[in-house]
Amino acid sequence: MRTIAWLMGAAALFASGVMAASLNIAIERDSLHAMETQVRMMPFRINGGTAPYAFEDENEGADTLHTYGPWPSWVWVEPTPDPDQFVLVADIPDGAAIETNVNFNADRNRGTHFVKLGITDAAGNAGDAHVNFYIYETVRLETSRIPTATEGYAYNTNVIPLLEAGSAGVAPRQPRAPFTFEAITALPDGMTMSPDGAVFGTPTTGTASGSPYMIDVEITEYYDQSSNHRFSVVESFEFVVLAADFNLLTTTLPEGEEGVEYPPTQLDMEVNEFEYFTFQATGGLPPGMSLSEDGVLSGIPYCGGAEGSNWRIDVNINAYASELSDPVTVPYAFELAIAGPLLTIDMAMLPTATVGVFYRESLLADGFSGEVNWRSSPLPSGLSVARHHAVGWVIEGTPYPGAEGGYAIALTLEESDSYGSHSVTTSVAFNVERPYTPGTLNILTTYLPPAREHEKYTPVKLEASGGSGAPCNFAAEGLPTGLEVINGGSGGSWIIGTAWIKAGGQYTVVITATDTVSGEQTSSALSLLVLERESSAPETPASVKPFDTAPLVGAAAGGCALNGSDSLAAWVMLILVLALASRRRRTVQ
Structure with a gap:
């Protein structure tokens, strides 16, 4: 659309030109600034002349700066009812700024037309006016x-x-x-x-x-x-x-399987009145899978897909009304189930090691298909995690003197494939004992029965043998919230309490016994399972004899010594517990 504007201003009237007799031309300005495609008008008046008037343009060399040339084709004179009053009209076309015979100033993006307006009246008197048209590109x-x-x-x-x-x-x-x-x-x-x-x-x-x-x-x-x-x-x-009108056609996704090509699945969206839409996964895709811009879900779920299932895939659907418009983004969430074996560590307690005696125990796990790597928290001095081609991953070495005691060992198993990796970590009980020496302080409690969330735990008496024969004080690290150790002097030491809600899981409890007379200490690590409220408790191994019924000798009941036959029975029961813990385990190669 063109804008028609009159060139107005407070500038003084400009009189210009060489006059014959008394002919005088009064024009408001000698220059006009305008933009291509505009129409501009410059009123002027002829003084001292006799109507009618004749107008002509003169060519004085348009190619030279500040020399005046002919009128552009888009400039003309319009009369008014007053015979001495006229209007110079400039209907500026597109491209006028760079027309031939124009002085073009590239810095200002404008072209200048230098125009000479010649006027002759009825009596033959003549005059002229010079007008500069500064035309800017539109x-x-x-x-x-x-x-x-x-x-x-x-x-x-x-x-x-x-x-x-x-x-x-x-x-x-x-x-x-x-x-x-x-x-x-x-x-x-x-x-x-x-x-x-x-x-x-x-x-x-x-x-x-x-x-x-x-x-x-x-x-x-x-x-x-x-x-x-x-x-x-x-x-x-x-x-x-x-109007926003979005209809998601895909509501469920097929189940995938670890390590198996996922059937390419198109996410369908109906977006009325929009030209096209794109998809963008913003989070939650299992490693190994991808979502294309046109909404095709494909790939191979990585080895940890089952552990993360069900996966919540967050997707932005960008709807475009045109190629020029910004997208309207609509977020959606899809649920993707991935089937596969669950990576598990099949150990809650390791067999006991002995100071100065070479030890090797295989690390057992299940549910893996990719490459595996084991690592652990610091082991007792002299032991380390190693891999042998013949027997797989093991803990091996010879425990150093001073390494005796109970440990809560954090074992981590990492599984990886070409798409990603994942790991599981569990705490296992591990004991290192000293070579048998008569009178050495030893903890006799070798089994902790399962607890259950929000139910009172059956008290377990903590007992030891050897030492000075005086009562021992016990402490425990790693108990679930709600359980504690109480020391009652001649009444003995007990684990009592109620496991809190959501305390379910496998715990490694390190029990420390301290001889109240000699100050001698020893420790032992045990595994404790806390069941969820709906779970059923595993059967207590028949070979495990509750120690709170064992006859004591030496000090009063609850002291630090048992007779020889009960001490031997304790070792037999420990061997049976370890045998039970080793069932259904898989050696990791």
């Missing part, structure tokens, strides 16, 4: 559309990137100063246009019914910072608002 639009918006979704776009200034065939130029924008016609409810051209807001419900909107925008550009040197054009933009 603002051009790459599009007449504002990117599409959607009801109820926040929107923010900018008109400025859609604008390109420069004449046809000429490289785009930079604006002389920032553009300013003003929406002349109303935007949809909820939307606003800022002076810098940003269209933002959230279209309200119902605005789609009035779409498309034709928005007239006045675009103003300054060729300097003076308010008298600005150009404005009004352009119409189409603005479409769509």
Whole structure:
């Protein structure tokens, strides 16, 4: 749309030219600044002449700066009812800034037309006026559309990137100063246009019914910072608002399997009135799987897929109303089940080692198919984790003197394949004993029966033999929340309490006995299982004899010594417990 403007201002009237007799031409300005595609008018008056008047343009060498040439074809004189009053009209075409016979200033992106206006009156008196037309390249639009918006979704776009200034065939130029924008016609409810051209807001419900909107925008550009040197054009933009109508067609996903090619599955989405949509997984995909931009889920679930199942896959679906519009992003979550063996460590307690005696015990696990690697928390001095081609992974070595005692060993098994890795960690009980020496302090308690969440635990008496024969004080590390050790002097030491809710699991409890007379200490690690409230307790091994019924000798009941036959029975029961713990285990190669 062209803007018609009169060139006005406070400048004094300009009289110019060589006059014959008394003919005088009074024109408001000797120069006109305008933009291509505008129509500009310059009133002027002829004084001292006799109507009618004749007008002509003179060629004085248009190719030379500051020499005056013929009128451009788009300039003419219009009469008014006053016979001495006229209007110089400039209907400036696109491309006028770079026409032939124009002095073009590339720095200012403007061309200058130097025009000489010759006038002769009825009496033969003559005069002329010189007018300079400074023509600036117009603002051009790459599009007449504002990117599409959607009801109820926040929107923010900018008109400025859609604008390109420069004449046809000429490289785009930079604006002389920032553009300013003003929406002349109303935007949809909820939307606003800022002076810098940003269209933002959230279209309200119902605005789609009035779409498309034709928005007239006045675009103003300054060729300097003076308010008298600005150009404005009004352009119409189409603005479409769509109703949000999304329908997810895919609601369930086929189950996958670790290490097996997943059947490529298309996620389907119906998005009315939108041209196209894309998919983007933002989290939750199992390693080895991917989601393409067009919504195809595929790949090979990695070796830890079953452990993470069910997987929550978060997906953004980006709906585009057009190639120019920003996407409307709708988040969805899909659930994916992956089947496969669960990686488990099949040990709760390791066989006892002896100081100075070579030890080797295989590490047992199940549920793996990829490469495995074992590691542990610090082991007793002299022992380490190693791998042997013949027997697989083991703990081996010779415990050093001073390494005796009970340990809670954290064993970690890591499984990996070409797509990823995962690991499990468990705490196992491990004891290192000294070579048998009569009178040495030893803990006789070798079994802790299972506890159950939120139920009172059957008290377990803690006992020891050897030492000075005086009562021992006991302490325990690693008990589940709710259980504790109490020391009652001649009444003995006990584990009592009630395991808290959500305390279920396997625990390694390190029990320490301290001789109350000699101060001698020893420790032993035991495994304790806490059952969830719905779980059933495993049967207590028949070979395990409760020690609180064993006859004591030496000090009073609860002291640190048993007779020889009961001491031998304790060793037999320990061997039976270890035999039971070794069932259903798999050696990791």
